[in-house]
Amino acid sequence: MPEIDVGTPVSQLVDWLTTHLGPFFDAISVVMLALLDGVLYLLTAPHALLMTVIFAALPLLARRWGLALFALVAFLFVQAMGLWVETMETLAVVLVASIIAVLIGVPIGIWAARSRGVSNVVRPLLDFMQTLPVFVYLIPAVFFFGIGVVPGVMATVVFAIPPAVRLTELGIRSVDEEVVEAAHAFGAKPGQILREAQLPLALPSIMAGVNQTIMLALSMVVIAGLVGAAGLGVVVVRGISTLDVGAGFEGGLAVVLIAIYLDRLTGAFAESGGSLRGLMRRRPALLPEATASTPSAIAGPTS
Amino acid sequence: MSHSMAPPDTGPVPIVAHPGRSDRTPAIEVRHLTKIYGQRGGAKGWSRGKGAGATHKPAAKDVEFTVGEGEFFVIMGLSGSGKSTVLRMLNRLVEPTSGEILLDGKDIVEMADPELRAVRNRKINMVFQHFALFPHRTVRENAAYALHVRKEGAAARTERANWALETVGLGEWGDSLPGELSGGMRQRVGLARALASDADILLMDEPFSALDPLIRRDMQELLIKLQAELRRTVVFVTHDLNEAMRLGDRIMIMRQGEVVQLGTATEILESPADDYVREFISDVDRSRVLTAGVVMQPPIAVGRPGDRPSKVLERMNRPGAHAQGAYVLDADSRILGVVEGEAIAGAVHRPDARLEDLARPPLGTIRTETTLSEACTLVGGDCVPLAVLDHEDRLVGVLPRATLLQAIATPAASTLEGDRHHA
Ligand SMILES: Nc1ncnc2c1ncn2[C@@H]1O[C@H](COP(=O)(O)OP(=O)(O)OP(=O)(O)O)[C@@H](O)[C@H]1O
Ligand SMILES: [Mg+2]
Numbered sequence: 001m002p003e004i005d006v007g008t009p010v011s012q013l014v015d016w017l018t019t020h021l022g023p024f025f026d027a028i029s030v031v032m033l034a035l036l037d038g039v040l041y042l043l044t045a046p047h048a049l050l051m052t053v054i055f056a057a058l059p060l061l062a063r064r065w066g067l068a069l070f071a072l073v074a075f076l077f078v079q080a081m082g083l084w085v086e087t088m089e090t091l092a093v094v095l096v097a098s099i100i101a102v103l104i105g106v107p108i109g110i111w112a113a114r115s116r117g118v119s120n121v122v123r124p125l126l127d128f129m130q131t132l133p134v135f136v137y138l139i140p141a142v143f144f145f146g147i148g149v150v151p152g153v154m155a156t157v158v159f160a161i162p163p164a165v166r167l168t169e170l171g172i173r174s175v176d177e178e179v180v181e182a183a184h185a186f187g188a189k190p191g192q193i194l195r196e197a198q199l200p201l202a203l204p205s206i207m208a209g210v211n212q213t214i215m216l217a218l219s220m221v222v223i224a225g226l227v228g229a230a231g232l233g234v235v236v237v238r239g240i241s242t243l244d245v246g247a248g249f250e251g252g253l254a255v256v257l258i259a260i261y262l263d264r265l266t267g268a269f270a271e272s273g274g275s276l277r278g279l280m281r282r283r284p285a286l287l288p289e290a291t292a293s294t295p296s297a298i299a300g301p302t303s
Numbered sequence: 304m305s306h307s308m309a310p311p312d313t314g315p316v317p318i319v320a321h322p323g324r325s326d327r328t329p330a331i332e333v334r335h336l337t338k339i340y341g342q343r344g345g346a347k348g349w350s351r352g353k354g355a356g357a358t359h360k361p362a363a364k365d366v367e368f369t370v371g372e373g374e375f376f377v378i379m380g381l382s383g384s385g386k387s388t389v390l391r392m393l394n395r396l397v398e399p400t401s402g403e404i405l406l407d408g409k410d411i412v413e414m415a416d417p418e419l420r421a422v423r424n425r426k427i428n429m430v431f432q433h434f435a436l437f438p439h440r441t442v443r444e445n446a447a448y449a450l451h452v453r454k455e456g457a458a459a460r461t462e463r464a465n466w467a468l469e470t471v472g473l474g475e476w477g478d479s480l481p482g483e484l485s486g487g488m489r490q491r492v493g494l495a496r497a498l499a500s501d502a503d504i505l506l507m508d509e510p511f512s513a514l515d516p517l518i519r520r521d522m523q524e525l526l527i528k529l530q531a532e533l534r535r536t537v538v539f540v541t542h543d544l545n546e547a548m549r550l551g552d553r554i555m556i557m558r559q560g561e562v563v564q565l566g567t568a569t570e571i572l573e574s575p576a577d578d579y580v581r582e583f584i585s586d587v588d589r590s591r592v593l594t595a596g597v598v599m600q601p602p603i604a605v606g607r608p609g610d611r612p613s614k615v616l617e618r619m620n621r622p623g624a625h626a627q628g629a630y631v632l633d634a635d636s637r638i639l640g641v642v643e644g645e646a647i648a649g650a651v652h653r654p655d656a657r658l659e660d661l662a663r664p665p666l667g668t669i670r671t672e673t674t675l676s677e678a679c680t681l682v683g684g685d686c687v688p689l690a691v692l693d694h695e696d697r698l699v700g701v702l703p704r705a706t707l708l709q710a711i712a713t714p715a716a717s718t719l720e721g722d723r724h725h726a
Contacts, residue, residue: 181396182435186449186500187424200439 014140025144032150035096043088048079051088055261062268067261074257083235083254090221090231091258093149097156097217102210105161109168109209110194119169126162134159134223142227152224152233156217163212171205172198207270214266218259327371329405330504330536331393336402338363338388338560362388364560366402372503373534377551379541379583385560386540390508393538394427395419406504424453427504428497433513434489436481442468442492443477449500467499468492471525487518491525498533507539511546523549527672531694544583548572548592549672556580569597569710588676590711595678596671598710599691599700604629608639608659612650615658619644625703628686631662636697641665643686668692671699675711682707 018025043051052075059067078087112119134155141151175198183193199206225233232251239248339361363385370376378386391397393404395411403410411422428449436445444451447464455463468474471491481489490510497505511519523546530537541547547554548568555565556579564576572589575581604626606615615629627644640662650656667681668690682689683704691700 176433176435178431178433178435179437182429182431182437183448184396185394185423185429185506186452186496187420187422188452189420192452197437 014143018143021144029145029150032096032153036092036149036153039095040089040092043092044085048075048084052076052079059265059268062265062271064264064268067264067268070264071261074261078254078257081250081254083232083250086230086232086235086251087254087258090218090233090255093153093156093221093224093229093231094214094217094258094262097153097160097220098210098214100153100157101160101213101217102164104157105164105209105213106168106206108161109165109206110172110199112165113169113172113198114190114194122165122169126165129158130162134220138223138227147228149224149229151227152220152229155227156220156224159220160213160216163216164206164209167205167209167212168202171202171209174205175201204270207266211263211266211270214262215259218255218262221255327374329369330372330374330407331368331370331538332403332405332408333366333368333389333393334403334405336363336366336389336392336404337361337400338385338392338397339400361400361560363392366557366560366562368555368562368565370536370538372536375530375537375539375550375552377539377541377547377554378557379544379547379554380557380563381542383559384557386542386557387508388560389557390506390538390540393504393506394423394429396429424449424502425500426502427506428500428502429506429508430490430493430497430510432509434481434486434493436489436492436496438481440480441477442473442479442481442484445481445492446477446495446499448496449502463499463501464495467495470498470529471495485518486514487522490514490522494526494529498529498535502535504536504538507537509540509542512541512543519546526550544587545592548587548597549594556583567597569593590676590679591674593675593710594671595669595673595675595689595691595702596700598675598706599671599702600625600688600706602630602688602690602698602701604687605698606631606642606658608633608657610658612647612656612658615642616644616647616651619647625688625701625705626686630665630687630690630698631658632698635695636699638665638668638690638692638696638698641685641687665690669702670694675707678702678707 046054052072055075056068056072059065059071078084108122112122137158138151138155141154145151145154179197179201180193183197188196221229221231221233222236223233225231225235225237228234232255235251236248236255239245239251339359341359366385366389368376378389380386388397392399395414399412402412404412406422406426411419414422437448440448443461443464446467447460450460450463465474465477468477471494473488473491473495476484476488476492481492484492490513493510511522514522527550539547539550551568553565553567554571556563556571556576558579564571564580571580572584572587572593575584600623603621603624604615604619606618606629608631618624619626619629629642629644629647631639631642633639639659641664642658642661646661647658650658650661665687666685669678669681670692671694673691678689682702688701688703688706690698691702693699
């Protein structure tokens, strides 16, 4: 049995990339840090209590009173545990990573939905990304970007892209084929069909993908903490490494609280986003009898 | 009206002849049209369960037909016989493997995409089996879709959509969403969407098969009415023979991708091309399928007020008149009354006798869409054959008893033969 050495070329490639594309990675690093700092600034500049009120107000846009109350209690509790800044750092990482993952994943999903070939290539790639143990690419990421928050975000992005791609593709593919045919039959261009029929009708599925992406990103924060991404991950890692079970538990609890909050919030927006137009258009109940009494020329008894 | 003003021989009232193929300019000409699925774009092939052998059987094979302008053309056949494939090739939703499809003499198979889109938008529209409305657009926006695609202004869109919705009887529902409508109403929107674009050709793929029978009946009536007013060229797929016979000027029967027979409802009932067609029509109650409009004869024994009795008498005695009397018609061919033969004969030598004074109301009349079974009880009771009226009460034909019996009687031999074959 000939021995095939896969490891050496890979590590050589990583070496080559670090030496030759150093400036490129540095640039990414700088942009990423600026982005994270910006988001973190937005989250921490206002007083914690004000932010708590804002977090509690967001669900009200989708008329979720229960979730608003939960947010109020949860974020006050986080402050009481003294983990406010760490929680906001984590939130910044999750937001930035999720936005990047969605910006990459959704277009790929659209592309895959439109081409069998792309779909056949992308699918195993996604499996690969999701099943490859995280540390395997977390370490090269540290080589490229150095210790800190950036490799954490990068690893998180890689991990969180697949659901965005998958659910976008699924959503577009499961749009009623006859409806798409109808758009073709009336002479619409492919781009127009995508914008006006496929994407709006796939929106619930795409939003479910966004929700999944955020959840996966959140599940990466502890691991990102290992490579020095500031936030709750660091709290948990420190708690474990110093055998301070209580501190670790506090960090974990804060993660769970924002996970529940983000999950319900995106879920609520996904639901109301899908039917928002319907809600706005719903007229005061129009009784079928009322219209049947004024039939127009050709109206049959069906109307 | 004086005697001299009447033309020498007005002859029978012009009847709406059953539309044949020769008297229309062709709107669609299909030649050697063949479709074999899975030849191009093999990516789909392996995922289909049945394997390569199944994909190489043509879904449509050397199909040829011509649809005249304003004709209602029905494609029939069992499930999987290739009806949808043929229909969808007409606007290239399905890409033909080979053949020609001429719309007004232009081959759409050869067209580049932009031209094809323009044709789909303005010339040939489609109504779908499951309505295929855009659920996130209002009924009015759905109806205006073709105009939206061709980027017409909001005012023009609204006006046109409102007209189309009015036409299908949904004038009040423009602001609703499709989800708020019943199935029958949704299909009306589907119809309005196709009407609003002003396309000459309407493709309909089993448009009423998802509706329950009563509503289907309403929709058929709506379509018949619309067709009488708008005269679009319609290609209509169904596997309901009764529907085909009610609606179709001509019917094309398909089996395994090939055309088995093409003809009018009566032609198919009278002389089925083979056992497949015979089986198709075997369980059809002819008296319930055939309508008076299909089998009626031209009304020969007719007179106008002022016609000379002798002339009416002469018409009454022509072969094929089947009459012991005559209908008196006004200028619009509406029946003023019936004059019995004896009364006319008695009036021949009385110059002052006026036809209309001798007339009495007919014992009964039927409409073109009356089925023969409904006509049975009325036929043969009067001295004139039963009058067939259109929906504006004009006399368009008559139904003599002999014609009715002949039409209902199935050619006994062929039925037996068919039974033996399928036993
Ligand atoms: N997209 C496709 N790819 C491969 N084969 C197809 C495709 N569409 C139809 N066929 C095959 O072509 C044949 C004709 O199908 P078609 O849909 O035209 O039949 P139909 O007469 O409309 O049937 P139905 O009454 O069930 O609608 C069938 O054998 C079908 O399996
Ligand atoms: Mg079909």
